[in-house]
Amino acid sequence: MKIYLNGFMGAGKTHWGRQLGKRLQIPFFDLDEQVVNSEGKSINEIFAAEGEEGFRMKEKEVLHLITESHDSFIMACGGGSPCYFNNIEFMNDRGLTIWINTPTTVLFERLVKERDHRPLLRSLDDQQLKAFIQKKISDRKIYYQQCQVIIDDENITPEQFIETIFHA
DSSP states (O other): OEEEOOOTTSSSHHHHHHHHHHTTTOOOHHHHHHHHHHHOHHHHHHHHHHHHHHHHHHHHHHHHHHHHHSHHHHEEOOTTTGGGGTHHHHHHHHHHEEOOOOOHHHHHHHHHHHGGGTTTTTTOOHHHHEEEEEEEHHHHHHTTTTSEEEEEEETOOOOHHHHHHHTT
């Protein structure tokens, strides 16, 4: 079983991925962490040296490598991962894709607390952060909606999450 967790930053992909990996006893991968490990550079350094397109190409390569080299896993994909190089089609063809569709108000509450740890958000005031979230989600929704399972409930339990996966 290959499960790809998609959604905006702050949606809980890594949180859920770690929990599900433990409960299902399969490996968990955070795609951003895997790109950083593969390149030996932070995401900011990759962006600075190669731009977003360079980062997205490396992200695609790592996505393909992990997918082809493991029979089962849970993967927390980067917020933009499904939006480039037909990645959403690749993931849909090889496993189960899940969109964790967290309300923008909840995303804002989470991201405002994490702003200092997220370079893209660090310089944004509250109004700019709200606008950033809404714009990016609007741009990415067409890709997120292609996921095979959509989870809208931010208060779902791990058992309900797993039940949703197995009834997909």
